[in-house]
Amino acid sequence: xxxxxxxxxxxxxxxxxxxxxxxxxxxxxxxxxxxxxxxxxxxxxxxxxxxxxxxxxxxxxxxxxxxxxxxxxxxxxxxxxxxxxxxxxxxxxxxxxxxxxxxxxxxxxxxxxxxxxxxxxxxxxxx
Amino acid sequence: xxxxxxxxxxxxxxxxxxxxxxxxxxxxxxxxxxxxxxxxxxxxxxxxxxxxxxxxxxxxxxxxxxxxxxxxxxxxxxxxxxxxxxxxxxxxxxxxxxxxxxxxxxxxxxxxxxxxxxxxxxxxxxxxxxxxxxxxxxxxxxxxxxxxxxxxxxxxxxxxxxxxxxxxxxxxxxxxxxxxxxxxxxxxxxxxxxxxxxxxxxxxxxxxxxxxxxxxxxxxxxxxxxxxxxxxxxxxxxxxxxxxxxxxxxxxxxxxxxxxxxxxxxxxxxxxxxxxxxxxxxxxxxxxxxxxxxxxxxxxxxxxxxxxxxxxxxxxxxxxxxxxxxxxxxxxxxxxxxxxxxxxxxxxxxxxxxxxxxxxxxxxxxxxxxxxx
Numbered sequence: 001x002x003x004x005x006x007x008x009x010x011x012x013x014x015x016x017x018x019x020x021x022x023x024x025x026x027x028x029x030x031x032x033x034x035x036x037x038x039x040x041x042x043x044x045x046x047x048x049x050x051x052x053x054x055x056x057x058x059x060x061x062x063x064x065x066x067x068x069x070x071x072x073x074x075x076x077x078x079x080x081x082x083x084x085x086x087x088x089x090x091x092x093x094x095x096x097x098x099x100x101x102x103x104x105x106x107x108x109x110x111x112x113x114x115x116x117x118x119x120x121x122x123x124x125x126x127x
Numbered sequence: 128x129x130x131x132x133x134x135x136x137x138x139x140x141x142x143x144x145x146x147x148x149x150x151x152x153x154x155x156x157x158x159x160x161x162x163x164x165x166x167x168x169x170x171x172x173x174x175x176x177x178x179x180x181x182x183x184x185x186x187x188x189x190x191x192x193x194x195x196x197x198x199x200x201x202x203x204x205x206x207x208x209x210x211x212x213x214x215x216x217x218x219x220x221x222x223x224x225x226x227x228x229x230x231x232x233x234x235x236x237x238x239x240x241x242x243x244x245x246x247x248x249x250x251x252x253x254x255x256x257x258x259x260x261x262x263x264x265x266x267x268x269x270x271x272x273x274x275x276x277x278x279x280x281x282x283x284x285x286x287x288x289x290x291x292x293x294x295x296x297x298x299x300x301x302x303x304x305x306x307x308x309x310x311x312x313x314x315x316x317x318x319x320x321x322x323x324x325x326x327x328x329x330x331x332x333x334x335x336x337x338x339x340x341x342x343x344x345x346x347x348x349x350x351x352x353x354x355x356x357x358x359x360x361x362x363x364x365x366x367x368x369x370x371x372x373x374x375x376x377x378x379x380x381x382x383x384x385x386x387x388x389x390x391x392x393x394x395x396x397x398x399x400x401x402x403x404x405x406x407x408x409x410x411x412x413x414x415x416x417x418x419x420x421x422x423x424x425x426x427x428x429x430x431x432x433x434x435x436x437x438x439x440x441x442x443x444x445x446x447x448x449x450x451x452x453x454x455x456x457x458x459x460x461x462x463x464x465x466x467x468x469x470x471x472x473x474x475x476x477x478x479x480x481x482x483x484x485x486x487x488x489x490x491x492x493x494x495x496x497x498x499x500x
Binding site for chain 1: 157160161162165358361362429430431433452453455482
């Protein structure tokens, strides 16, 4: 069963967000989503300096079998994207909560977020 | 719809497969990584469960004449031991299924339809047999089908065949079949496949399928054999430019637009179901000089086209994608699409509407991938 990292918060659209103190928050997609998509081969991320809006599409994730929108779990300015994940999207499958992180945002406001337990309950993940 | 399980379902579960519904069957989608499974078939070998495919025996003095009537190809011209790819059409020339028929003797053929169409095809064959001296016997529910595909397929198979029968395997031509002892049991072995690689398909009673599956894996692992699911099968067949029923082929389409004109034998003396309609379609030029035809598209960017996406020329819709995804072997997106014949020449640059954004694709000849022989 796909892992749900207990220390993170999640959106209903399968993004995770790590909020560490005053700095920008880090965003990625859950292992549940990565496993469902299959081998990820391409990721389109928002540009540094652009503003993303909670609940709105800000990019896309393409696997061999399908393509999915990437939704912003928060509103705010993008401060950094992960070049390693763009270069080697397989990182999103192999290490979705670590090396496969996607982008960082200076959060102005949060969309509706779920705790790890709530997300796991709703999506069949394993805490 | 009831979800059928093949006799190998337990093997797939043991191997950690994730499952998907295909034609009413719960089939392995992938075991670990569909990309790893795809590359294994191109570089070593993959093991597929194709037990969801149908198997219909046609036996009797009129078997050849009957199949000449029931199918679009000239099955009477197939030599004993050989196989032929053909179509079963309706009276309007629409494609009910694409299928492979193996001639096992003068009076006996094995017809193999696709999973979702097996019952329909078996029923139609029985119906069309009226007036012919043949027996149509649908053994789909008791027959399993296991495929070993990839450059190491022959070597792996030979480990389960007695030495005195090795030449039956090594000398078996593509699109031919032979009875061979495999793992101690005489079975029908065909050198056919749907991956673009060399490979074999083995027909086996359900009760014996798991034992053979395990034996192939045990002997093949050292040569890179891994089980491969439907996800890899789809990317492999797309690279090989092979049509999938329901995507490239359908009742609403016809052989000429799909590039399968050579499969239709208008020249055979006898009548066949759909002959008059197909002759009229050919005469009209639909799919060759007018209308739309099936082409290959090579993505010039990194994003992939997917089924049903519109194909554009200068902003106007001139076609529709039927299958598309990134090609693991070639490293760029590939797709098949029906496009207006005016824009079907290889080298033509078209756009595909990728969820609101036009991205360029070049028309290329099929297949995308061809193995080195």
